[in-house]
Amino acid sequence: MSSHKKKHSVEEGESPIGFVMFGDLMSQLLCFFILLFVFASQFTAKNEGSTYEDLLKKISESFKKSVNEKSVTKVVSPKTPQKDTAADKKEDKVEIKIAKEIKQIINDEKLTEYADVIIEEQKVRIVLQQPILFDSGQAELKVSAPEILSLIGQVIMKTKNPIDIEGHTDSDPIHTDKYDSNWDLSFARSYAVIKYFVKNVGLSPLNMHAIGYGEYRPIAPNDSLQNKAKNRRIEINLYFKEGVKLKVVENKTTS
DSSP states (O other), rough: OHHHHHHHHHHHOOOOHHHHHHHHHHHHHHHHHHHHHHHHHHHHHHSSSOOHHHHHHHHHHHHHHHHHHHSSSOOOOOOOOOOOOOOHHHHHHHHHHHHHHHHHHHHHHHHHHEEEEEEOOEEEEEEEETTOOOOTOSSSTTTTHHHHHHHHHHHOOOOOOOOEEEEOOSSOOOSSSSOOOHHHHHHHHHHHHHHHIIIIIIIEEEEEEEEEETTOOOOSSSHHHHHHHHEEEEEEEEEEOTTTTOOOOOOOOOO
C-alpha cells in the first residue's frame, strides 16, 4: 500500500503545464539567440575589425530600429509646390516687357482715353475702343488705324503665344446690306484687324483667332452714349501658358 501511494504522489507532482511553459521559454530563447546570430553575422561582414562591445552596441541599435519601423506608421508629408523654373521666369519677364511696351505706345499716341492694357492671370488684354479703329456701324479700318495697329503688331510679334482678336458692339440693333446683326459686325471688325496684322505686319495666322461677340459681353451697361462707346471695342488677348502669373503693370482704368 505504501509503495502504491508513493508512486501516485510522484505522478501528481509532474504537472504538464510546467513542461509547456518551460518549452515555450526555451523556444523564445532559441529565437532570440538566432536573431543575435543573424545580426552578428551581418555586422561581422560589414564591420570587420570592430570590437565585441561595438558589435553588441550596433546589434542593439539595429534591433531597436527594426522594432520601431514595424510599430510606427509612416506619415508622408504633402509635396511642396515646385518653384518656377528658369523658363517660366524668363517668359514672365518677356510678357511683362511686352505689356509695358504696349502701354507706352498708348501713352505716346495719346490714346489713354480710349485704350487700356489689363493684366490678368493668364493673359494681357489690349482694349481699343471706338473711335480708334472703326467708325460707327462700319468694319473697314479708319485711315488712322494702321498706325496704331502697326506699332502694337511689332510688339506682339515677340511672342508666339496664342492671340485672340475679339470684336464687341453695343446693344443698338443693326440691319444693313452688309451686316445682318451685331454678331456679323463684331466678327467683321475682328477679322479686319487680323487681316491687317498678317498682311501688313507679318504676324503668323497660325496662332491667331477672330471672334465676334456682338453685344453679349459688355463691360458697361448700355444705358448711356458714353457706356455704349465703351462697349464698342476690339480686344487683343495675348495668352500665356498655364501657371505663369504676371506682375501687375501699372495701368490707367478707362473712365
